[in-house]
Amino acid sequence: MTVSVALIGFGAIAQDLLIKVQSDPHLRVKQILVRATACDSTQAKIDLQTEVITSVDALDDDIDFVLECAGHGALKDYGAAVLARGFDLGILSAGALSDDALVAELNSATAQSKAKVIVVPGAIGGIDALSAVESGGLTSVCYTGRKAPISWKGTPADVVCDLDTLTEPCEIFSGTAREAAQAFPKNANVVATVALAGLGFDDTTVRLFADPAVTRNTHRVQAVGDNVSFDFETSSGTLPHNPRTSALTSQSAYRALKLRAYPFST
Known part of the structure; x- marks a missing residue:
């Protein structure tokens, strides 16, 4: 088939x-x-x-x-x-x-x-565990994203720091997932995925960093609930022609298609 x-x-x-x-x-x-x-x-x-x-x-x-x-x-x-x-x-x-x-x-x-x-989960792992607990079993969820300065070009980060001369990590955003998703539409889709799987857009905390030391896009999710706690990090290189996009996003999309086509998939 x-x-x-x-x-x-x-x-x-x-x-x-x-x-x-x-x-x-x-x-x-x-x-x-x-x-x-x-x-x-x-x-x-x-x-x-x-x-x-x-x-x-x-x-x-x-x-x-x-x-x-x-x-x-x-x-x-x-x-x-x-x-x-x-x-x-x-x-x-x-x-x-x-x-x-x-x-x-x-x-x-x-x-x-x-x-x-x-x-589709895209550039981050662990979404299955987060969504299994759902909002009723969670008390806090914090997402922290780190990307190289070039990945934040053309975003509100341009007015926070000089991305061309950055020598140490700079926090370019701190707020809710809703605010992050709307302010960084080309960079922060993973933020929305975390929010949808957990506490929602208004109760998920987000911190974004431009970090000259990172060579891969890095996503960390820390979640705490009554009976569970998560702390997982996903790191992935970018697509060759788009430094804003994790290569894992394409791989995740391919997995979503295979789940539709293969009789036995994981």
Whole structure:
């Protein structure tokens, strides 16, 4: 059995994911949904067996799963429409779910179509343990993220410190997961994943650091509950063409697809 997949977006994650899928006999990227302005450039990068489309209406009825790889704006523009058509939707841009209006829109679409939303863990491990406890068994959750200064370029970190001359770690943010997800939409999707698995956006504490000593993106989650405590750290290199994105994000996305295609997966 081959599972047909549609990707939303064709940036660094989707391009890396497509390479992985092309050598997998159980998976096929049948369509890629992009904005009209990116249609020609996307088609030039892929083979003719994968169709580039520019609207949700153009998704083939036999698509088994749609995976969003394109950022917060794409999820807001296409997510509800994909679900309304009955396609299960995997989400990498979990930070967009800090927007209550978007969550309500997605919930309304799933209620009508019975399609499901799957939040892909992305660049962090341990989410299964955190979500197993859920908010009722937790008293505190703190996420700490460290990335090289270049990874924070073009974000609010630019006004906190001089990223080009940094010689020691600089805390560029401290606050709630909701504030972090909205302030750092291209960097902090993992923050939202932690929040959704645990105490929620407003009760999850976040600290973000620009650290010239790190060579890999590092994510640490410390959680305490009545009968449990977690302290786990995930470290991963970045994708070659995008220093903001962990290579583990693409690997996690590939695992999400394999879970749909393989009869026995872990």
